Amino acid sequence: MPSEAVAATALLEVKGLSTHFSAGDEGIVRAVDDVSFSIHRGETFALLGESGCGKSMTSLSLMRLLPDNGHIVKGDIWLDGMNLMDLSEVGMRRLRGRRMAMIFQEPMTSLNPVLTVGEQIAEVVRLHRALKGGAQRACVLELLAAVGIPEPQRRYGEFPHQLSGGMKQRVMIAIALAGEPDLLIADEPTTALDVTIQAQVLDLLRRLQSETGMALLLITHDLGVVAEMADRVAVMYAGQLIEQASRKDFFAHPQHPYSSRLFAALPTVNKRSQVLTTIPGQVPPLTTPFSGCRFAERCPHVWSTCRQSVPAWHTLANDQQVRCHLLVDENAKHRQDISTATARVATASLAVDDNVSPLLDVQDLKVHFPIQKGLLQRTVGHVFAVDGVDIRLSKGRTLALVGESGCGKTTIGKAILQLLRPTSGRVLFEGDELTQLKGEELRQRRRDFQIIFQDPFSSMNPRMRVAQIIEEGIQALVPDYDAANRQQQVLALLEQVGLPAAAAQRYPHEFSGGQRQRICIARALAVSPRLLICDEPTSALDISVQAQILNLLKELQQKRGLSYLFITHNLAVVAYLADDIAVMYLGRIVEQGKVTDILHAPRHPYTQALLSAIPVIEKEAGHAVIRLEGDLPSPSNPPSGCHFHARCPQAMPRCQESYPGKTLIASGHEVRCFLYSEDKPSL
Amino acid sequence: MFLPVLLKTDLLLFLLLLIVMVAALYVRRRAHLMKSWLEIVRRPMAASSLIVLIFFVAIAFLDSLHLRLAVENTAAQRQNYYSTEVVSVFDLLATSIREQTEKTYSAPFALHLFVKETIEDNKGGSERGYPRLQYGGRHLETIADRPLDVMQRLGVAFIKAFAIGFFLLIVFLGCQARRQRTSITASWQYSFSAASIVPWKTVMVTLAVFLLLLMCTLELAPYYHILGTDKVGNDVFYQAMKSIRTALLIGTLTTLIMLPFAVFTGLTAGYLRGRIDDLIQYLYTTLSSVPGVLLIASSVLLLQVYIEGHPEAFQSDAERADLRLLFLCIILGITSWTGLCRLLRGETMKLSSVDFVQAATAFGVRPLRILLRHLLPNVMHIVLITVVLDFSGLVLAEAVLSYVGVGVDPSMHSWGNMINSARLEMSREPMVWWSLFAAFLFMFVLVLAANLFSDVVRDVFDPRRRR
Secondary structure, eight states: OOOOHEEEHHHHEEEEEEEEEEEEEGOOEEEEEEEEEEEEETOOEEEOOTTTTHHHHHHHHHTTTOOOOOEEEEEEEEETTTGGSOOHHHHHHBBBBEEEEESSSSSHHHHHSSSOHHHHHHHHHHHHHHHOHHHHHHHHHHHHHHHOOOOOOHHHHOOOOGSSSHHHHHHHHHHHHHTOOOOEEESSTTSSSHHHHHHHHHHHEEEEHHHOOEEEEEEOOOHHHHHHOOEEEEEEEEEEEEEEEEHHHHHOOOOOOHHHHHHHHSGGGGTEEEEOOOOOOOOOOOOOSSSOOTTTGGTTOOOOOHHOOOOEEETTTOOOEOGGGGGGGGGGOOOOOOSOEOOOSOOSSOOTTTTOSSEEEEEEEEEEEEEETTTTEEEEEEEEEEEEEEEEEEEOOOEEOOTTEEESSHHHHHTTSSOOOSSSEEETTTTEEGGOOOOOHHHEEEGGEEOOOSSSSSSSSSTTTTHHHHHHHHHHHHHOOOHHHHHHHHHHHHHTTTTOOGGGSSSSSSSHHHHHHHHHHHHHHOOOOOOEEEEEETTTOOOOHHHHHHHHOOOOOOOHEEHHHHHHHHHHHHHHSSSSEEEETEEEEEEEEEEEHHHHOOSSHHHHHHHHOOOSSSSOOTTTOOOOOOOOOOOTSOOOTTTTTTOOOTTOOOGGGOOOOOOEEEEEEEEHHHHHHSSSSOO | EEEOOOOHHHHHEEEEEEHHHHHHHHHHOOOHHHHHHHHHHHHHHHEEEEEEHHHHHHHHHHHTTTEEEEEEOOTTSSSEEEEEEEEEEEHHHHHHHEEEEEEESSOOOSBBSSSSEEEETSSSSSEEEBBBOSSSSOSSSSSHHHHHHHHHHHHHHHHHHHHHHHHHHHHHHHHHHHHOOOOOHHHHHTTTTTTTTTOOHHHHHHHHHHHHHHHHHHTTTTSSSSBBOOOOBBHHHHHHHHHHHHHHHHHHHHHHHHHHHHHHHHHHHHHHOHHHHHHHHHHHHHHHHHHHHHHHHHHHHHHHHHHHOGGGGGGHHHHHHHHHHHHHHHHHHHHHHHHHHHHHHHHHHHHTSSSSHHHHHHHOHHHHIIIIIIHHHHHHHHHHHHHHHHHHHHHHHHHHHHHHHHHOOOTSSOOOHHHHHHHGGGGGGSOOOOHHHHHHHHHHHHHHHHOOOOOOOOHHHOGGGGO
């Protein structure tokens, strides 16, 4: 509990807030349960938690914007000496936007598509500042400029669809700022954005905060963002806060077993040779009436007390507060010594043998989508989704394809699998040209390469049982298996991915995200492929679940000698899993090399910027962030010369003229940039 | 004895009922589908509309069991001869009201004709007046006896309905109690509480209302023309009941005929795209830009010419009328598949870019199998919603078409024909309102029940409703 002295000066103080939802047959969902915290003026308070832990419901409760089936059952919300629970709906409406404003995760859907950007901001300005005519317009332009939108005059009259995701989020921030709020609630403000754009938006939030002195309640699941932004951190688990501390203390010594295991589950370069620590099980459903500690079922230190009584807040000397029985002195004996680093038996991936031809050899792959217009559907241009890509992948190795959204990574994956037919170029799989295969030949060949999709929710037919889903590939590609054989195979696969045999008879919607991704992996493995294309397989998952999937992928690679083409934007995962990296920018690969070379000595300015934009937990000295201006250009109209020159901090005149050739930096490390082509021999 | 007659539409109706039964068995074995259907039945509104619909279907079913009765033959003749008139089981059940034809119009519960005629009295003289009906209320002396007689019969009907209802309730509760191993009072309390899975209270009330109406009809119909008679003296109530089959056939057979075509074209257009998509799109855009009523009118007229030119092809009038009905269903189907096809094409396009279809492609699953296993089950909700929503539209369309004169055969009972023949009498003073009223009442009940039911079906199966 915050001390009295603190409470006197706090801007927002939440005391014992509980929000319940009625969920029909399933009973009551206790989305927020006895949550208390306080935020001071000018402070950034981060609420950290995995999906479904109740953080968004906390923020909606603060705004009193709960859906119809939810209501606040208990607790007080004091904003600057005023209890929000006593206010009428009219009073609340007057307060929203003016005293506290909110920005949402998805900038695409939070703006009205039929109103111009200017009108949407003006609406709020009119409401909160009572300005009209010219003064109102001036105010809107000022706000647009304040959130760093170039050419505010022009943008004023544009519609949301004309703006990129980052721009839209800036507009959302401008709308939130229009009422000059004391408290800004940002609900996952950068989750839907790319890292370089995320860095821009976080920068903007920090600058605005220092200019206006508003408090910021930052809701996120990303430890990196917390490390960059927060002054104080609260960890939420299953509807309850379980730890509160200053950022420094939290990152230096997280006290709650859940917090410390979250850190251990983060993939990094240093853990490459280890099995990642996972948190077994999953977050309990919020409908359960808890009688003890919510984390008990997943906690390695658990003993009888944990299941019987709810732990109280325990305050440490440095004001760090933790809800855990372990911190009571007489319980210290229950602390288990858990070594978080479990060594892997075989660490290194198979070495590259240059004499053997690679498993997959993609040469000058191009995928162009025609843009058709008019009555007769004439082709007026092309989207250059993939524009001349070369990649090689050997047996048993992992190649990570890294880049921001819209750069063509997924298209490459689908073109290799021949789910999309490439416009030109060669895809050689063990020397066989896949682009030339047709019909039955291609169908037979599909045994060898499979794909795992990003979204485990849409990648399985909701009307089929798990057994049918896994069987399907076997049925289509290994016709000589009979029903009994297939069933045996299904059970073996389920066991391999760590699911019980009973799962076979259930439907996909009965599983959690992580379990579904396991089913998808089992399905892909069913036909014993040699190449597995993983299209962002962990980006829809929480950190603790991500670690389970990464462990599984690594284990399977060692057991089966699989090759992975790992498509992702998450460099932490790449650092943990990949052997080689190819960095993509707007349909082309700008830099390619071994994981250590690229991560430690990136050469291309884009790679450098991408690496520096990732929020990091352990700040090294001299970690300067290279901020990229602007957004990814449209692939239908790429810039001339080097695609990156418009955003490149080191651009030269010749970058506009022609596309740089490959430059070999070291063995296997290639870069396409003029910065290196002069002193190195061009290939 | 009798000779069963299987008309083409009967065959299709039985086929449809078979499909529904197979579908019901299929649903029983699929947990997610079973859950949705249980949810539908749990809504009181849907449960009571379903009962109304089942009642209508039962009448239509009885009316579809056609046969030809044997003609009274002399013992010397070895061979049986059958009447040329095709009757249905429902006709046999309703023989009393079917055969009680008057001379011309008479109002509901009337004892006299609606028009004045010259009546010869016993003394040989004649005067203008309203003659007594041949059948309606013939057991009564004067009109003054009518209220008491009607009240008495209604009273008997109430008592019978109550007795039967009570008996059925006890049987039901007894079964429930045995199944749940509780006492009858406990099962009473459970069945009528909010906790009960099926809303028995609503079901019971609906059934009670039906039972009451049925008993009243059974008591009154043999003695009165409860909804009057038409121009040639036929009982209007009987006509309205006979029209149920026509309406249901139009509403369901049309769907049955167009459904395979719409589903197949919609799915292939959406999945294969390219030239095939262009072709199918071209087809349905052209078809939907032709005025539907004109297309129907010209086709029906063409068929009429054919029927008249080939009298030898039909054994009875019923078969001719039946062919025209079937043809109307087909032509209605041809003009109405475009909407569903368009919906399915769009949904299939959306689905084929979803990951699970892509995954199936990556497994080398054959296109036909992808269509059947991955796409079809995931668009079935759209098919179902469209079918139930279309049903009431088609019933109404039949009425309009028959009214215009291009609907079913004039000899066939249908609400459209009833309205058509009654329309001229609207200008009469006093007005002949009962034909119109009867057609309207029956059509209203059926369409309302269908609409309420389809609302719930759409509600439950609409994926947007769920998170």
